[in-house]
Amino acid sequence: xxxxxxxxxxxxxxxxxxxxxxxxxxxxxxxxxxxxxxxxxxxxxxxxxxxxxxxxxxxxxxxxxxxxxxxxxxxxxxxxxxxxxxxxxxxxxxxxxxxxxxxxxxxxxxxxxxxxxxxxxxxxxxxxxxxxxxxxxxxxxxxxxxxxxxxxxxxxxxxxxxxxxxxxxxxxxxxxxxxxxxxxxxxxx
Numbered sequence: 001x002x003x004x005x006x007x008x009x010x011x012x013x014x015x016x017x018x019x020x021x022x023x024x025x026x027x028x029x030x031x032x033x034x035x036x037x038x039x040x041x042x043x044x045x046x047x048x049x050x051x052x053x054x055x056x057x058x059x060x061x062x063x064x065x066x067x068x069x070x071x072x073x074x075x076x077x078x079x080x081x082x083x084x085x086x087x088x089x090x091x092x093x094x095x096x097x098x099x100x101x102x103x104x105x106x107x108x109x110x111x112x113x114x115x116x117x118x119x120x121x122x123x124x125x126x127x128x129x130x131x132x133x134x135x136x137x138x139x140x141x142x143x144x145x146x147x148x149x150x151x152x153x154x155x156x157x158x159x160x161x162x163x164x165x166x167x168x169x170x171x172x173x174x175x176x177x178x179x180x181x182x183x184x185x186x187x188x189x
Contacts, residue, residue: 009029009030009033011030011033011034011076011077011078011081012070012072012076012077013026014026014027014029014030014077015030015063015067015070015077015080016067016070018030018063018064018067019067019068019070027064030063031060034060034063034078034081035056035060038055038056038059038060038081038082038085039052039053039056041082041085042055042056042085042089045089046089051092051096054092055085055088055089055092056085058088058092059081059084059085059088062084062088063081063084066084136183136186136187137149137183139182139186140179140182140183143175144175144176144178144179144182145179146165147161147165147172147175147176147179148176148179148180148183150164151176158172158173158176
């Protein structure tokens with residue numbers, strides 16, 4: 001029997017019967033009337049048949065368990081059921097998103113096991129990077145190149161460079177900032 005040909009039912013009355021006496025006949029009537037409407041509505045929203053079915057099943061279970069929470073003075077019974085369905089949908093979507101983001105240790109082990117040491121590039125890449133870095137530094141004005149070599153390649157502090165060259169600390173920082181900006185621009189090209 002098509003849901004459209006079903007006679008309208010007193011959803012609030014059915015909820016009251018379920019809440020008061022756990023009337024299975026009332027629940028069956030309610031389920032037959034509401035579930036197809038919920039399924040159609042949820043299919044349109046989710047575009048996932050299995051998830052839509054799960055939302056309807058979970059919603060109808062909650063309706064059975066929580067029928068006593070429906071308050072007729074706060075709105076229509078069908079609206080309350082749709083609110084329950086909306087909450088179930090959000091809970092299931094959160095749960096499935098969490099499961100997609102969740103990774104087991106066994107999933108990571110081969111990846112972690114196969115990765116090289118983070119500070120170690122393969123030799124051919126180190127040579128390429130070194131040549132590229134050296135050409136970028138050589139393209140800088142000599143005063144900036146000297147500061148980049150001392151700070152970036154030799155690991156000297158800004159203050160050590162200022163003391164070694166005999167220039168103010170602010171000048172060291174400005175030259176380094178300009179040099180790194182020029183190097184970035186050159187790499188972007």
